[in-house]
Amino acid sequence: MAETERLMPNGGSRRTNPLITGHLILGTIVACLGSIQYGYHIAELNAPQEFLSCSRFNAPDENISYDDTWVGQHGLKQCIALTDSQYGAVTSIFSIGGLFGSYYAGNWANRYGRKYVSMGASAMCMVSSLLLFFSNSYLQLLFGRFLVGMSCGTAIVITPLFINEIAPVEWRGAMGSMNQVSINLGILLTQTLALKYADSYNWRWLLFAGSVIAVSNLLVWLKVDESPRWLLNHGFVSEAEIALFKLRPGTYQQAKQEIQDWQRSHAHNRDPESSEETHSGPTLWKYVTDPSYKKPRTVIFAILSCQQFCGINSIIFYGVKVIGKILPNYSIQVNFAISILNVVVTLAASAIIDHVGRRPLLLASTTVMTAMSLLISAGLTLGVSFLLVAATFVYIAAFAIGLGPIPFLIIGELSYPQDAATAQSFGTVCNWLATFIVGYLFPIGHGLMGGYVFMIFAAIAALFATYVYKRVPETKGKTTYSEVWTGY
Incomplete structure (x- = not known):
């Protein structure tokens, strides 16, 4: 492909690919490392649950006692006795921390810039990951998960915001979907490491790995400029x-x-009902209470909440335990395969999202998820392992093709440019609240209802598909607020 000469502001020149620059690719990758951290931490307690909570012991090498390992020699317990309720709290408090991080992230990002807020979030993630690694009690685990949730909540606001601001319009869908691809890569990384480290001797190293990702993210941000x-x-x-x-x-x-x-x-798209000339956009409280934001706010609330209420994190948080009810010897391997599928299908979605559009993919995704939730319920209640695994795979693929990548991408497209950071915070807070509700209540609901709990997810997915059909506008190829909302 031919290259073109580029004139620098000082009169010099350089040559580069005429379609996309290395700096654009680098900026996207660096931003997406924050989403990798989010994906990693949201799934890090899935595989080691039984070993961490003293429910199961499985030494990788019986010739070495735990006290002779590095962690044993440094006074770290082999496991921390936790009830199912306590483990659910440790898992779901990540969402409460994320909610706090997301609540303030938009304001911080407006005030201090996307780059430096992301660097701060990576530093916090490093510290909190080390705290989790060294935890010896239930309270220490709770505190560490809350802090790591705060850092990830901040990162997950900045990543789509930053990508949306640096990407050309024609690349916005494909590059914006890299946020969800990266979340899934983080989940896949967790499940990959779990194949080696999910046992009674090494589960702590799964928690330590989060600090390595955070340090890497912090350092590479130094190579990227602030959002233009x-x-x-x-x-x-x-x-x-x-x-x-x-x-x-x-x-x-x-x-x-x-x-x-x-x-x-x-200047043309400035909210006509607002007399403020601030560069920072509305505060989160103003965004939530001001009627002038009602249209995008309502749709953002519905999409970001229902992404979780359709049940995805019942698999991400507890898939090993759920599948282990029927396939106890292969649950970690099945979840590893699910994570690979999640990444592959989300990559496929990134290739078609700007051609097919946001709305058709959301409709297809939620419709298929409705059917698969019913089949997962049948597989669990009837004890049919093949049906359970097959339906779970299709369910994950359906999520990855639409309901996974589109919600965070579409927030900025539904909003005025000056409102985008606040809207991203609002949507992410809604998502965290829904994540907490699912993360905390699913173990209770599964214990009381068994596989029938997935029928609730099926009903929500069906209702959400109807809402998308009637209320969610298409944003593909549209560059202004008025274009998006014409007719709605």
Whole structure:
């Protein structure tokens, strides 16, 4: 493919691919490392549950006693006795921490920039992962999971926001879906390491690995510039032009022209009901209470909440235990295969999301999930292992093709540009609340109802599919707020 010469602001030149720049790819990867952390931590307690909570003992090498291992020699317990209720609390308090992180992330990102808030979140994630690794009590686990949730809650707001702000319109869907791909890669990484470390001697190293990811993310952020939209909104016009020039394949003059287009679009799309001229957008409280935000707020609430109420984290959090009821010797391997499928199908979704559109994929995803939830329920209640595994695989694939990648991507597309960070915080807070409810109540519901609990998820998915059909606008290829909401 031919290359084009690019003029630098100082008069120099360089050559690059005419379609996409290395800096754009790097910026997307660096942002997505935050989502990898989120995916890793949301699933890290799935496989080692029985070993961590003293429900099962399985030494990898019976010739070595636990006290002779590194963790044993440093006073770390072989397991921490936890009831199912306590383990559910440790798992789900991650969502409460995430809620706090997401609540403040939009405001922090508006005030201090996307880059530095992400670096701070990575530093917190490193510290909290080490706290989990060294935990010897229920309370220490709770505190560590709360802190790691805060860091991941911050990261999951910044990642889609940053990608949406650096991606060209024609790449926005594909690049935005990398957020969900990265979450799934984090989950896959957890399940991969679990094949080796999910036992009574090594489960702590699964928790330690989170700190390694966090340090890596913190360091590579040093190689990436701040979001050009944030720079522009805060009056750093020349810095925004230079940052955008690195992200785009054209000349510096073309990057400067795009910045000017942003300025005109911002003035044209400014909320007519708001007299504020702030660069920071609304506060979260104003966004929640002001009637002028009702239209996007309602749709964002529905999409981000129902993503969880359709039941995905019953598999991500507790899949090993659920599948283990029927296939106790293969539950970790089945969950590993599920994680691979999740990544592959989400990658496939990223390739078609800008061609098919957001709305059709959401409809197809939720419709298939409705049917598969009913079959999962049947597989569990009837004890049919093949039906359970097959339905779970199709359920995960259906989630990954639509309901997985689209919710976080579509938030910015439904909002005014100046409202995007606050809207991202609002949507993510809704998602965390729903995650907590599912994470905490599913073990209780599964204990009381068995496989019939998945019939509740089926009913919610069916209702949500109807809502998408009637209320959610298509955003594919639309660049302004008025274009998106015409007719709604």
